[in-house]
Amino acid sequence: MPRSASSSVQQARQLLADRLRELVKEAGLDGKDLAALCGWHPSKVSRISTGKTQPSEDDIRAWCAACGAESQTEDLIASLRAVEGMWVSWCRMERAGLRRAQESVQPLFERTRWFRAYSSWLVPGLLQTYGYTEAVLRAVQRRRVPVDDVADAVAVRMERQRVLTQGQRRFAFLVEESVLRNGYGDADTQAEQLERLHALAEGELPNVALGVVPARLERVRMPVEGFWIYDKSQVNVELVSGHLTVTQPSEIAMYADTFAALADMAVYGTRARVLITKARDALV
Known part of the structure; x- marks a missing residue:
């Protein structure tokens, strides 16, 4: 790199x-x-x-x-x-298949108590339905992974979602409005995923905050890659060529500031559900 x-x-x-x-x-x-x-x-x-x-x-x-x-x-x-x-390049991380790549991050999720995630292109993994996860990982496998262990990888990611309800953890997720229409899977898969997001925006899990950053003509949007902030100790960034781990405090602070700025632009609750409903209705 x-x-x-x-x-x-x-x-x-x-x-x-x-x-x-x-x-x-x-x-x-x-x-x-x-x-x-x-x-x-x-x-x-x-x-x-x-x-x-x-x-x-x-x-x-x-x-x-x-x-x-x-x-x-x-x-x-x-x-x-x-x-x-x-x-770590994707080639190196995924050379033994997607299941092992999914398992490798499990200890990080287990020890983290405060999660902040921003995504501009897909629903964050912890919020994905089974069908949506299968569609995402199948697309990854077809593009760059010779080993087909998608079913096992999906099972690992689904099991990881237990962190949402176990222990004293807090979660803040931000997604761009375009994520609601990204088209992973068929219409039924997308509808199921949007129903899941709608329930979360309604407060299904009190420790989970979901914000949608609306598309606005007047918004000055700088290129920002999707990222996860784990407590105050680490940021993981998914780039086109590989996976970056950031641990330097000054850089972590930059991502935290970016997350805060995006959070200020986002809508929550009823306003977020309106955008999710519009995306769901557009599937018909």
Whole structure:
């Protein structure tokens, strides 16, 4: 991914690079010494130590061995894996199928108590009906996943919805009005999904707030990707090429501010139900 895509990822890479550079200094070596001990070109050491190139696990093992710091190898490899986990391409995340990709986020949902989600293109997963989820995941599978385990993936996502009613959790969902007419599945599937949203807008679950951001000619709409905010600790963003995890406080605050601005534009309760009803009636 481009290094500028998220300062959270860049900062984590730089922290790892800084620690590797410190090991060289603590060992009384310089870059040329380390390169010779590892059998590398000096430019490789320079790229890794400045954060321009991300090391592999084998690179870290060789680096630590050359610096006489084998005891730190596993901790540094764990740091590398954490960095890699901040940005995951869809190809990598879904190579074993959609079920495993769905299961991988379950611990995050279990530990979160305050959820905020904005979607400009589909109904958020926790609010989806079975049929709508099946239509969404089938579309994903056909586009980019060779393994067909859609039925299992749907079951995992449906089971995850228990977090809506278990524990002391709060949820705030914002969807663009266009989401109400996005066309996943057939008319019956769409109608069932809209009925579900109508019930939520009516207050079916007191811990769930649903807002619809109306389409307005005078609205100045900046491009904003769909995102989820988990408590105040993490933001997940789904991009065209992959899945981004944001953990830097300043970036989390930016998403929180964006969510607040969108929430101010949204309508709730009766006004939201009017928009949902219009979308449902348009299916006839």
